[in-house]
Amino acid sequence: MRSLWRGDAVQSNIVSVGYGGPTGSTGSLNPGSEISLRATTSCCTTEYVRHQNDAAVISPVTSSSSALDKNDATWIVRRGLADSSCVSFESRNYPGDFLRHYNYRLQRQPMTGTAQFRADATFCPQTGKSGTGTSFASYNYPTRYLRHYDHNVYIASIGGSNTWDSATSWIDDVSWVVTTPWAP
Numbered sequence: 244m245r246s247l248w249r250g251d252a253v254q255s256n257i258v259s260v261g262y263g264g265p266t267g268s269t270g271s272l273n274p275g276s277e278i279s280l281r282a283t284t285s286c287c288t289t290e291y292v293r294h295q296n297d298a299a300v301i302s303p304v305t306s307s308s309s310a311l312d313k314n315d316a317t318w319i320v321r322r323g324l325a326d327s328s329c330v331s332f333e334s335r336n337y338p339g340d341f342l343r344h345y346n347y348r349l350q351r352q353p354m355t356g357t358a359q360f361r362a363d364a365t366f367c368p369q370t371g372k373s374g375t376g377t378s379f380a381s382y383n384y385p386t387r388y389l390r391h392y393d394h395n396v397y398i399a400s401i402g403g404s405n406t407w408d409s410a411t412s413w414i415d416d417v418s419w420v421v422t423t424p425w426a427p
Contacts, residue, residue: 270423272330272368272377274322277424279304282391283375284415291316291425292342292349292389292396294334299342299349299396304425311336317426318342324354324361325382331364335426344381347405349389349396371418378417388417 270278280292282301290301293316304316314336323329324341334340340351343364354360365382366389372378379389387398392407399405401413 270421272320272421274320274330276320277335277426278318278320279316279422279425280318281376281420281422282416283371283373283418283420284391284412287391290391290394291422292318292391292419294337294342294351297351299351300394301391301396302394308425310426313425313427317424323365323367323382325358325365326367329365329367329382330379331366335424344384344398347387347397347399347407349398372414373418376418376420379419389419390416392416 270276272278282288282290287301289303289305291304292299292301293304293312294300295302295315304312317335318332319335321331321333324331332342334351337351340353341364342349343352343360345363362383366379367382367385368377368379370377372388381387381398384398387400390397390399390407390413392399392409397407399407399413399417402408402410
């Protein structure tokens with residue numbers, strides 16, 4: 244019988260509360276499904292949310308993209324870390340790392356378990372603001388939505404004080420199509 248080392252115990256705890264468990268490539272927002280998020284703005288309909296150097300960005304992903312790019316653009320849907328009626332996005336190729344906002348910018352970071360991290364990594368889906376796809380409101384800043392701006396991903400409000408809060412293309416930039424995952 245092998246001994247249970249610390250990493251196994253942590254993973255066991257994560258799975259027991261519904262995170263880090265089995266995944267399935269369904270392209271839905273059901274917990275455990277794997278997805279990719281495609282931009283709907285006319286400039287960017289071949290671009291997907293991915294992580295690059297820990298930052299969330301959008302970039303083109305196609306069938307000829309590298310395996311790394313496809314994995315970076317694939318997320319596992321988890322029950323919201325702060326509210327189970329919402330969702331959190333776990334990195335497929337960095338298990339235990341989640342998309343979370345910090346200073347309004349989305350990043351891939353390891354789960355710390357703090358209430359602040361859980362709130363920053365929770366997003367509440369609703370009908371896309373453009374009438375297409377899905378928009379994701381920040382759990383702890385509910386008037387801010389996941390938005391791509393200048394190829395980076397932020398939580399943004401319409402017409403706020405930051406450059407990424409610009410009203411130009413806002414309703415399209417905060418609307419995403421949930422697709423089947425790029426990673427095989």
